[in-house]
Each structure stands twice: as structure tokens, then as C-alpha cells.
Amino acid sequence: MKKLVICGGGSSAHALIPFLKDSIFEVSVYTSRPERWAKTINLEWHDPSGKVLGTYSGDLKTISNNPEDLFPDADYIVFCMPVHKYRVALQKIAPFINKDKTVFVGTVYGQGGWNWMVDEIKKQYGLTKIVTFAFGLIPWICRIIEYGHTGVTYGCKAVNYAATYPMDYFNQVNEELLEYICYKWFGKGKVEQSDNFLSLTLSVDNQIIHTSRCLGLYKVYGTTWKNEESVPWFYKDYDDISAKLLADLDTDYTNIRNAIKKLHPEKDYSYMLDYLALERFSYHSHNTDIKESFVTSQTLVSIKTPVIQNSEGTWEVDRNHRFFLDDIYYGNCIAKWMAEQLNIVTPTIDEILHWAQIIRQENIIDDDNHLMLNSPDLNEPLKAGIPCFYGFNTIEDCID
Incomplete structure (x- = not known):
């Protein structure tokens, strides 16, 4: 069997481990909290009402x-963690990756310049045999029921x-891994090939959905709610203000994508799509x-708005949530630099x-x-x- 390490918890x-049952892989997990993990991970497939449609498990x-x-x-390393943690983890594991054989290093979500991050460690550590791969979209809507034990999915793309x-x-990669984690179980979720990672980096998925919705919530409700029960659902209570912000943000991204396509008409950017497409x-x-x-989404209705209770006892959007740390610093800031x-x-x-x-x-x-590129907040x-933090100076440096 081939050895696959999931990097992150x-x-x-919690979805990938059960879906790799009966695959060609012996699966292990690299986690900062190993004491909280069971040897067998369970996954429940729920419909929007919470009804269990199926159960899965993986060892x-x-x-x-x-x-x-x-x-x-x-043989395979697959990242399952927030985007803003990718580079930190890559730097930690790079010295231990085998230089003498082909190792596949990928992620379930390729936002934020995944190929730039992997190229960074390839150069620093002489890892010339790495094969880089990434999904354009997270394959499933999934959440954790009990950390290190049980997850829930609401279906796949x-x-x-x-x-x-x-x-x-x-x-x-498709035959050994990608086909196994959706299509085998759901009869859908086939994976098509993008010729480039830039289409993933500029994907109009999380980085435009999350940030525009968070700003929309602020415009409609202000900064706080009196109790958690009054916090609107992130998608089920989606409103016209958030929709207009997303459309306008999508236009900004479309203008960037169109300019890149014009610079390189010879390249296939068929997966550089606007939000609705x-x-x-x-x-x-x-x-x-x-x-x-x-x-109307059957897979998004159960997603809550990420809030925390502040010192005054009211509830506010969690400013340290991945909706900020991923989608601002490894999303909107990248697009702004390109613009x-x-x-x-x-x-x-x-x-x-x-x-x-x-x-x-x-x-x-x-x-x-203008981006404050010398700000300690961005330069951390x-x-x-x-x-530019990878040493790129022009758009041409970003093209793969």
C-alpha cells in the first residue's frame, strides 16, 4: 500500500479519512493534538433537516x-487545514520529505497560490521530485461533530x-486519489483538469463569498448581536445587501481575470469563471x-455565522476566523496586488x-x-x- 499523510485536522x-477506506492508501494524520484523535474516524452524511442518509468510517x-x-x-501528503496555515506547515514538514522519490503534495482547496507555496519549499530544500496538486473547490460541505472522532458532510460538488x-x-492522481473521495461514494464529483493553478488562486469561491457576506452582515446588523440566537444564518438568511456586495466583488475579480486572459490568450483559463458560472x-x-x-442551497443551509461572545456579553463576528485569515490575506490581498x-x-x-x-x-x-506592503501586519x-512575498515583481512571475 502507498502511504498517505493528512496534514492537519x-x-x-474528518471527511477524507473515511472516504479513503478500501483505497490503495495506508492513512496517517499529522496533527498538533494527537491525543484527541481516535484510530477510527466516523462520518455522517446529513440532509438539510439533519436526517442521516449514510455513515462511513476509516482507520x-x-x-x-x-x-x-x-x-x-x-507517498502522498494532503493538506486539510485553513489556507493561512499552509505555508507554516509546509516549512515544518519540508525537511522530512523524501528527496529521493516522487512525493505527491496537495491540498483539498487550492486558493491562495498553493503552487507558489510548494515551489517555495522545493527550492529551499531541494525537493525536485515533488508533484504538486490541488482541488479548485473543496469537494464537500463538511463540519466536525466531535474533533478527532466524527465529522458530518452535507454532500459533495x-x-x-x-x-x-x-x-x-x-x-x-485522479485514478489513485481524486476518484475515491467523492465519485466512489456519491456517484458524482468527477474531477476535471485545469491547465494551471492560477485559476484556483483566483477562484471566486470562499474568498469572495465569505468576505462580502461578513461585510454585508456588518452593514445590515452592525457589529454585535445581543444573543447568539439572534445571529442570522450565514447562507440561509442571505440578503440583498450581501448579494450586491458579492456581485460587485466578483466584478473586481472578473476585471483582473480578463486582463490576465488578454495578456495570455494562448493559455487555457476555462476554469477562471465568475461566481454564478x-x-x-x-x-x-x-x-x-x-x-x-x-x-435555496441544500448543502449550505446548516452553516452558521462564525461568532464569538465578547467581554461585554454580546456576540460579534470572529475576527480571527479563517474567513478573515484565509480570505483576506490569502485571497483579497492577492487579487488587490495583481490589480x-x-x-x-x-x-x-x-x-x-x-x-x-x-x-x-x-x-x-x-x-x-494601495496595499501597505511595508506594514508589520502584512509583513509578519x-x-x-x-x-511579492515570494519574490515576484510582476504579473508574469505569477503565471504558471
């Missing part, structure tokens, strides 16, 4: 927080896309309305960044709507994935 890990060979226990023999480098490894592709839906795509290189005005990205820096009490964007090591 996020919601997607773990090794559970460890010591990279030396896991990575020297790994109807179809997905993924990129590999080198490109000719796609069929192997991507939603119709991934769910085989016929939605033509942004608000409708959320409030600046392309001389594109991005009014909605700017509005979100100005709001986010107030919420997080940081310096991200200045009064002239590995905090942000802005292309």
Missing part, C-alpha cells in the same frame, strides 16, 4: 505531531476541477441569481480591506487604496500570500 480531514495507521514519524516514508504540476501526472458548473444548477443560489500591477481599479476589494483593517485593528490598505512572516 480540519473539517475536511488511521499513525497519529502524530512529530513530522519525523510520518513524512520520510510518505456535482463536478470539480484540479491542477497538477507536472500536468501529465493528473491521470495518476462557477456555481452552475460545480453544482449543475441553473441559478441566475446570487441570493437564490445561497438561500495594482495591472492598473485596475477595485472599489469593492478596497472597501472590504478598509473594513477588515478596522475590524482587525491592523494596517492593510492606505487612504489612496508567512501571514499573507501576496505574490
Whole structure:
């Protein structure tokens, strides 16, 4: 059997482990909290009402927080953690990855420049035999019921896309891994090949959905709610303000994508889609309305707004949630940097960044709507994935 190490204990890990049952892989997990993990991980498939439609389970060979226990023999490494933690974890495990054999290093979600991050460790540690891969969209809607024991999924995408480098490894990755984790169990979720990772980096999924919705909630409700019960559902209570913000943010991203396509008409950017086109592709839906795509979704209705109780006893959006740390620093900031290189005005990205820096009490964007690249808040090591932090100086440096 091949040895696959799941890096991280996020919601997607609790889905991936059971779905790899009876695969070619012996599965282990690298986690900072090994004492909380069981040897068998269970997964429940729920419909929107909470009815259990199916149950799955998968076994773990090794559970460890010591990279030396896991990575020297790994054939596949799959990241299942928030995007903003990718680079930190890659730096920790890189010294232990086998340099003398082909090792597949991938993630269930390729937002934020995954190929740039892997290239970073390939250069630093001489890992020339790594094959890089990433999904364009997280395969399932999933959450944790009991950490290290049980997860829940509300279903999978109807179809997905993924990129590999080198490109000719796609069929192997698809046959050995990708086909196993959705299509085998649900009869859908086939994965198509994207010719490039840039389409994943500029995906109009989490990075435009989450940040525009959080700003929309602020505009409608203000900063706090008196009790948790009064907090609106993230998608089920989606409103017109949030839909307009998402549409405007999508326009900013579309202008960036179109400029890149114009610079490189010879490249296949067929997976650089606007929000509704991507939603119709991934769910085989016929939605033509942004608000409708959320409030009628059978897989999103159970998702709550990420809130915490503050010192005054009221509830507010969690400013340290991945909706900020992933989607601002490894999402909107990347798009803003590209827009600046392309001389594109991005009014909605700017509005979100100005709001986010107030919420997080940081310096991200200045009064002239330029990224504050010298700000300690952006320059904190590995905090942000802005292309210049990899040594890129132009858009051409970002093209794969």
C-alpha cells in the first residue's frame, strides 16, 4: 500500500479519512493534538433537516505531531487545514520529505497560490521530485461533530476541477486519489483538469463569498448581536445587501481575470469563471441569481455565522476566523496586488480591506487604496500570500 499523510485536522480531514477506506492508501494524520484523535474516524452524511442518509468510517495507521514519524516514508501528503496555515506547515514538514522519490503534495482547496507555496519549499530544500496538486473547490460541505472522532458532510460538488504540476501526472492522481473521495461514494464529483493553478488562486469561491457576506452582515446588523440566537444564518438568511456586495466583488475579480486572459490568450483559463458560472458548473444548477443560489442551497443551509461572545456579553463576528485569515490575506490581498500591477481599479476589494483593517485593528490598505506592503501586519512572516512575498515583481512571475 502507498502511504498517505493528512496534514492537519480540519473539517475536511474528518471527511477524507473515511472516504479513503478500501483505497490503495495506508492513512496517517499529522496533527498538533494527537491525543484527541481516535484510530477510527466516523462520518455522517446529513440532509438539510439533519436526517442521516449514510455513515462511513476509516482507520488511521499513525497519529502524530512529530513530522519525523510520518513524512520520510510518505507517498502522498494532503493538506486539510485553513489556507493561512499552509505555508507554516509546509516549512515544518519540508525537511522530512523524501528527496529521493516522487512525493505527491496537495491540498483539498487550492486558493491562495498553493503552487507558489510548494515551489517555495522545493527550492529551499531541494525537493525536485515533488508533484504538486490541488482541488479548485473543496469537494464537500463538511463540519466536525466531535474533533478527532466524527465529522458530518452535507454532500459533495456535482463536478470539480484540479491542477497538477507536472500536468501529465493528473491521470495518476485522479485514478489513485481524486476518484475515491467523492465519485466512489456519491456517484458524482468527477474531477476535471485545469491547465494551471492560477485559476484556483483566483477562484471566486470562499474568498469572495465569505468576505462580502461578513461585510454585508456588518452593514445590515452592525457589529454585535445581543444573543447568539439572534445571529442570522450565514447562507440561509442571505440578503440583498450581501448579494450586491458579492456581485460587485466578483466584478473586481472578473476585471483582473480578463486582463490576465488578454495578456495570455494562448493559455487555457476555462476554469477562471465568475461566481454564478462557477456555481452552475460545480453544482449543475441553473441559478441566475446570487441570493437564490445561497438561500435555496441544500448543502449550505446548516452553516452558521462564525461568532464569538465578547467581554461585554454580546456576540460579534470572529475576527480571527479563517474567513478573515484565509480570505483576506490569502485571497483579497492577492487579487488587490495583481490589480495594482495591472492598473485596475477595485472599489469593492478596497472597501472590504478598509473594513477588515478596522475590524482587525491592523494596517492593510492606505487612504489612496494601495496595499501597505511595508506594514508589520502584512509583513509578519508567512501571514499573507501576496505574490511579492515570494519574490515576484510582476504579473508574469505569477503565471504558471
